[in-house]
Amino acid sequence: MCVRVALSSKKFAPSFRKSSATELGRYHGPRKEILKEWRLGITVIEETKENGQRYPSNPGSVQNQIMNALHLGERGKASNLLSHIGYKNHMLKPNNFVKILEYCAHTPDPPFVLEIWRTMEEKGVDLDNKSHVFVIQALCKGGYIEQAFNLMNNCGESQHLFPSVDKYNIILEALAKLKDVTYVGKCLDKMEHDMVGKNETTYTELLKLAVLQKNLSAVHSIWKEYAKYYNFNLISLREFIWAFTRLGDVESSYEALQQLVDLVFQGGFTIKKKAEGNLVISRLDVPIPFYSNLEWDTCQKVKVGYGLDSKEVVKNPNIGLVMRILKLSFADVIQACARDKNHELAEQLFLQMQNLGMKPSRGAYDGLIRVLLEEKSLHDGMEVLNMMQKRNMKPLDSTLAALSARCSKDLELNLAELFLNEIIHCKTPYPYNQLLEACDTLDELERGVEVFGKMKKMKVAPNIKTYELLFSLFGNINIPYENGSQESKPEAAKRIKAIEEDRVRNGIQHSYTSIRNLLKAVGSEGLIDELLNNYLPVAEKQFFTPGPPIYNIVLHSLVEAKEGEKAVNLFKRLVSNGYRPNDVTCTIMIDCCSITGSFRSAHGFISLMIRSGYPPQIYAYTSLIKLVLELDDFDEALNLLNQATSRGIQLDAVLFNTILNTASWKGRIDIIEYVMDRMHEERVPPDAQTCIHVFSVYEDCKLFDTAIEALQVMSVNMLSKQDIEENGSIFVDDFIYGEDSRVELKAVDLFRDCKENVAVALLNLRGCAIMGGDRIPWLTGQSRWVRRISDANWCR
Template identity: 60%
Template structure:
């Protein structure tokens, strides 16, 4: 007989409050469910071999009906009447009510029944006890369930069973409560009840929740040692391995599953709740059994030849094959989806093809996994092909499928396609695909489309995250830059945009991140908003450890605004906070020295760079050259240029253009020709600025033929040898074309970020139009030969 435990021990304060208000912790509970009551609950004639009193049985039916209709007060009244009757009551008279309470679940009415049974002196039995525990566990009342389990005295008809502990273990696992799991396992060990297959499955779920792959492998090995695998257990293991990204073991388990199906020794049963369950349990394995350390390896997996497999329908007869097919489809789908993170497109395709060969029609989720891995490895075109195949089979894709294709399109900068696939999503609330489209808009500098994308997020109630706002600051933080300098109007518009974005961040309770502040500082600097720049620098210093990169953005913006003294103060702050300047910092401050014309300070910064392990680069020499040219010291500028060339560093056109620009202003053709000769010998391609400075200088001096020849040579040098060899015919057609659309076709290259190619072709077309023959062999040019001869001894 169950010990007379006070209800106060079971009804802890939280549950007593729920009991008084009629609330239950588990939100999935449905007291007002309108499901049809099973026939066996209506007029039961016997309960587990015990005859049922017609009057009591009728009351049971009325109580279940009342609970089913949500009439709790009437159910309580009927329960009170059944307990005040003259008929002898046994625990089995409450079984059907408890079964309903366990299915719903209704833990509060279970406790009311428990109180009634205790008041009437009705002894609990295992069946009622199990149903009570199930109802409490299903509703999330773990403490009460443990109390009910531990506060009952063992009798011949009431004692601990493995089924009860598995219910407790499953509920503890479902709530990811390690404390309750450990408590349950300790009780099982103390009671010497051992483990059965369901115990292992519940422990498997916990290992997955905790992302403990080694625990899953331990369970896999121990299970294989004591039990034979069946379809349900293999399904659970495949699910576990795929969730923890162990693709190799998941494939082994899947092979084992397919082989088991074709051996035909699999059996499946369906529970009262229409769930597939393990049909037969072997003898439970004690906790204290000695394990052979030599048998800890994984079970031997039976291999099968995919070329000789038959359709599942030919191996098993209907309806058994329907259930087996369902297990196989779920397992194949899990493994296919597990191929996405490692980008194993070949395995995913092989499994997908094998599903079809087995006669298993792939599900939407299987297509989703295959499309996602194909997009990652091969691009969005393959994904669209599979999507069209789904449409042919009248399968509606998941929103995640459309999202994956949209992301692939965004990464390939196909914005129209990306937006079109976003429009096909029904209820996808993840901001990631929208962020990828915003990122593509930022890359292509299309803020107008970005406004439309963000507006769509608002319309569909897709919650933005910090990545969204980082991209918004990058897209909309500046107005005129980089095409024009900031002015009063553009700065006012930038301020309005920034305030609007920050207000939206506040509404969504999102704080600035390092990246969002970095993008914001870059936007403010590009518009020349110095006060705002310094304000947000202080914000960054207060919220984060800004680090050298943040200070570099601020320093660069200050130099661009000729705020050299403010830059020096910020640099001192950087040093005082213990941050170590890098090569970018030093180059920026060397550039700052050109404003104050302090060559000595620049030399000191160069020495500091070398001391910190940063050898001078092209940008360093560019800043030093700019500094000496401020006093028109061309000799020192050329010495620095020669030093840069001898150091073997990666040179760029900016360094040469710095000298050419000043020489052009001073009409120093000799300096220009020397620099151009050195540029040619070092293999540095000129850019449009180089062509402009050199051509203008020759024209201003009246050397028109030389100007055209130099322009032709420089324009050809702007094109790489690979481009010339590959597209020479196309280039010539464009250069010599007489139609009015030729120049428009050249300008179209700007859209593909090929500005230098477009400018070079337009220059060559102009040279051809004025009658100069185009020769791709620039070494034969008289201008190139003269430059080389003139400067060979310099």
């Protein structure tokens, strides 16, 4: 035996000075030196020596040194000290380990707790209930759930341990934090077996687990069982409101919220804040009996009205905490209204908050703005945003994201980008995707590049929707209706490759839409080799059998690129592999026959369509007419037109334009006027291409007055009857005869509102007015040109 001295803490020094001589005599060495050491505040620690190492013999001292070693991160030293605890056959008790276990429970350190547990078993020390709780806490916090259950089984093997609801609550709490619902049933079964009952904490944890499981019926079951044994309080109602709103039950959350409001204004309760930050109601929580498992059937909902109360707040020393609970609950329900698209209830709850004297939180504003943007208009959302700004409240990122998305939907791109730039932390690519989609709609390529760059800078992870839009937006270099050129093809190939590499780098699999947009982008630029050799194999590998839409895109691209032979070869390969073409496939191949010049093959595809259960529709007739016109057979083209009409097929401008295009090119005014009379008779409105074909043929033949009159009639027919009735005077004053220098720009803006035909019609009519045309013939049937071509075709 030897003696080592160590500096003691100052708080123990007075007790050492009062020690008797008899106590001091227990230590070896000169008494005067020991007295002197104690007066200096030095503790004498009994040590033993083994293999050249010194170890404290006092278990209490070892426990403190182990904790110090753990605190310093010296796990090896702590394990070494633990192995020598209780040396010289000191009688060990659970109390000699409890401080270490408590420390490990808060850290947590499950592996060291298991090491302590083994050491205690080796030295014959049984856990007491206090130590038992700390071990369970450490294991549960560290995710060692199975070991915690095994430890609970020890309760039946030891006379010193007993199961309790608090121990099981620790396990339930850990399961909720770990988002692990696999052990919930096992835990409830053991609680029932051990007859520990449930308390309010149990219900709180079960609510969290039910939300994790997205089990609304379980939440209703917990509500019913809780109501049998407890009176609802502020905390429990707050927890139920949270659960109902997370699972989308707005009606039940509203009912619970109104109970909470009534309870707050009744008063008579005390709220305390625990050290961990949790709020609790000061009252005795006695466990209730455990009657089997909870009922998991949905209880009947209570129908409630949406009444609003105006009350005075009861004075309460905890009013700050109380109002915080109330504001959070209101915000939760209002945000649930946003998800449920219930703007009426959201607005009423927002008004109720104000009537009760509460200033709505940012969360309440967030829910209200989002539901107004979704269900009403951008204007309604902006009005509430202005209310926030008057109170100097900064919107939540989710509010800004919703505002940006709605602006994108309304094609207010500048405003959408402004809100997007104000977001600090964006968790979802949704607002970026909405803006990219708007850029795609308006063909604003440069802005789309900036949006994607901002997305990268903010480190917002793209999803498959992002890549679907990128392929659609960046896959085509040319303006709409323009084919790929030698200059655009390399740039398009470079962009498409960069997007594809970025997708692979982010580990995102192609969707059907993304691969379709990719193939469409490659095909529209005429990148045939890349289409067949690179990207089509990717689609076939991922989807195994991509299906008609994918193959139709590829075949259509080949036909558009005048690669008839390659289209035929691909079609033969597909059919030999068991591919069954649909009506669109056959129509594309009929179009392909116009390249090969085989009318016989076209009839073969018509037969294939009929055998496959696809009677020829408008697209098939359009392709057939295009083919016969390639053979310069106008009579057969008109016969096909009559055949389509007799079969009751709804004709469109594209079919008529197919004939008009060839007739205009060949200067066949007779065919032009016959087809225009048929369009008028079938009530098929013309489009921009119709106007070009008809006007051009008259202009080429020096029939300028007729060209202007025909253009006026066609342009009026491009406008709907509703457009003329509602906006006729505006069209005349502001567009057709307007003297503002920005008239043409205003008309072009209609393109951005997806009103292409209206824009073309107004620009045409303005041009006719400038060239000296007659007053606008709103009643086109009275036009001399219309009557003349009608009379001529009656004789045909």
